[in-house]
Amino acid sequence: MNVVARDVAPKAPDRFFINGEWVAPKSGKTLDVVSPVTEELLFSYPEASEADMEAAVAAAREAFDNGPWPRMSSAERAGYLRKVASLLEERLDDIAGAWTLQVGAPIMLTKKLVGQNPTLFNYYADLAETYPFVDERSRDDGGKVRVVKEPVGVCAAITPWNAPLVLLSYKVSAALAAGCTMVAKPSPETPLEAYILAECIEKAGIPKGVFNLVPAGRESGDYLVRHKGIDKVAFTGSTAAGKHIAAVCSERLARVSLELGGKSAAVLLDDADFAKALPWLMIYSMPITGQVCFSLTRILVPERRKQEFLDMFLGAVSQIKVGDPFSPETQMGPLTMERQLRRVEGYIQAGRQEGARIACGGGRPAGIDRGYFIEPTVFTDVEPHMKIFQEEIFGPVVSVITYKDEDDAVRKANDTVYGLSGAVFSADVERGYRVARRMRTGSVTVNAMIVDPKHPFGGYKQSGMGREGGPEGLENYIETKTIHLA
Template identity: 35%
Template sequence: MTTTDTGIQAGEQRMLIDGELQLTDGGTLFDVEHPGSGQVVGQATDATVADMARAVGAAWRASENANWARDIEFRFHCLMQLHDALDRNKERLRRVLVTEVGCPISVTGAQIEEPIAEVKHWAEHGRNFEYLVDTGIHQTHLGPARRKLSYEPVGVVGAITPWNVPFYLNVAETVPALMAGNTVVLKPAQLTPWSGTELGRIVAEETDIPAGVFNVVSSNANEVGAALSADPRVDMITFTGSTATGRAILAAGAATVKKTLLELGGKSAHIVLDDAHFGSALPLAAMMACVMSGQSCILPSRILLPRSRYDEGVAVLKAAMENFPVGDPWTPGIMQGPQISAAQRQKVLGLIASGIESGARLVTGGGVPENLPNGYYTQPTLLADVDPDCQVAQEEIFGPVLTVTPYDNDDEAVAIANNSIYGLSGEVSGTDVDRAFAIAQRMRTGNVTINGKSHFGIASPFGGTKQSGLGYRNGTHGYAEYLAIKTIGLPE
């Protein structure tokens, strides 16, 4: 580990396979950039398909041993060790996060403290989970039978995580799987490998988790993640990322009919009703668009305004976006940092240009901040008069961009909101909560927020409809995703 005078901190180069922190054969590394400067700040090991096969083999052997799967108290002990170790390492983890993601240090709490707390939550949840349920006596053609449901580990879980909130999702996709008795191979995103390799280092050095139970394979090669998805020894894949990659993972696992848990893209709509309090609802909408540089799958990026108050709403959004603090993520008080990479910024700018070409009106932003020539920054951008069928209204942008479209009545607003291949999240704002709730029920999406009261939390299931995913994270539903149900019939 090295730390520069600017606070930038390099992360763990080595991956974790079968209990050993190691480089790939030959020691090949790939570069990691700091998005705030565009400069290379360190390296991570560039694993091969053979390395991935070794990691899967280690996880498979640990799963076949079954000691981990049988001993709930030992799993609880190990995950509480992990919780405490992560808490001890949280400042190092925070600086690694800012370095490789560009997340402003002022808003890292949700990406550091919250996932650390979730480790303890899942340890306690798993310890108290009812793994054997007696459903009583059932009448059958052969006489009465008692039936019991046995919740058992799936086996080997492959976790493939994205770059936008890497430490949080590395925890969210692996810790409940581990507590449920599975073994895990984690493939962190290519742009943010350290949030995964640091987790592997902490597991290896500061917990009693046995060799092979938890593995981390970092690589800059797409085929390494594909090998994890296709390996017949992997019983389940959990993935968060783009819908396009999700389709590829489904195809790779089809040959072995692999269980797949997917949290994919979103293009969520925020229906602002004519009785809404614009002064509170719209500045919050602007903040949500900018605080993670727009790099959030649940971002309600399509703002639908009633035509009767359209100009008023656009003016409130414009003022909020023009006054949002954008800059160096190491500076306290900054709320929006850079895009993750030059390629991602170019994608965002290209979609903004596409929107303008299709007839949208550029209200503010649309380019690169003049005071931030280095790094991958994008101005908070507001596009008004957006055709709901155009590319910028249909494609996930993953940047600090809001589109605004007018509507004339509630039915039209719902129709526009549902006009998408995605169905991950949504929002409704209005003074009449019963009316807002009725509209929320008509939105074809897995989650809806009303008047800023977030649907998202560790105790509530989170998942998408349509092409936004399969299955659930969080809550009892999310924990059960990592378990197989066996129905056992026995004499009464």
């Protein structure tokens, strides 16, 4: 299913991938994918019903309980994962095009980021071959103990629309390396990349039922979360949806991992070199039109250097090229959906009403009369009680916040219900490290902004539970069994 030119709609998917086969839907329900650039229908495709979900869970259950996948050696599973990685490498242009088409992310950015997908499959293949799935220990009485790491079982992977395949690949690569089987439910707005992954898994020869694909909306997704045949749910998305999923899973104590929202802070200490910090802030304060959970949406600067920073930052923001995401010169495309545009407009209005000042942006870009576009927007005079300080906007809206001293900076950085990511900039790396240790957030970079799939990523507080990436990502999909040998 190749993604074709931007002015031609791609071939719409018409099947689900269940039990190693492409099967017809069991109902006539459909989902629409709308262009964020033109606001026109790109294509419609089948929505999985509860009956389709039932078939997918049954296939994954059979593959886990009786199939070869969990019983293979880790080296055998690693071989399959490397095949998937190689096949994904061949499809990187398709994946980048699908991402830009559905989400509106600039093609120059998607082409840089799609390599994370094969990287994840290769990484977990390597890790599977070295991870201590069996650890032999000794008891005080001289007897032996084997601590065995086993796959958690059948996993549901529920992923959002902003970075469709990267966020799915985090889950699928780690879960398959652990020996789990899966039912994947991608966001209804962005199905294409998940279909490409399913095609690669099929071509790699992974046994039937190990990976199943059933795109659906919220109601069918909720049926999947509640299904007794699902041992674990891995979810990336909003904090509100994550709370619901956690509550449902708690009813039967199903395992759950959640990567949720963020309101991340970039703390520029009083000795920071603003010119060196600026490129990182430009990339990560509004990536993919701000529709990234780890966006650095709160920039904390010393009171005495506020104007110095604003002069530099606003000058750079004003030069961001907004437009057609398929143009290689475009730095920012549209928001992905109309509801996202209305959400962002609502927060901008709230910021104004609560007394913050718009330093730039706040409206539709000049000369663009259709599509879900909005200008890069920067607020100043933002205080902790304001909605734009506290709540995740998920759009290109950044607050510049002043602080009195280092303690005040840390206090303001931590003053939200979120704790996903962050950055600290300082001329003294060890000083930056000390401040990073005080920030209640799952990932912090000193003098940059780095997200590396080979290292753990996840959140404190209401930003989630569990980690993805690194060995910790594999452990998301593992149960520990202790076997005493008498």
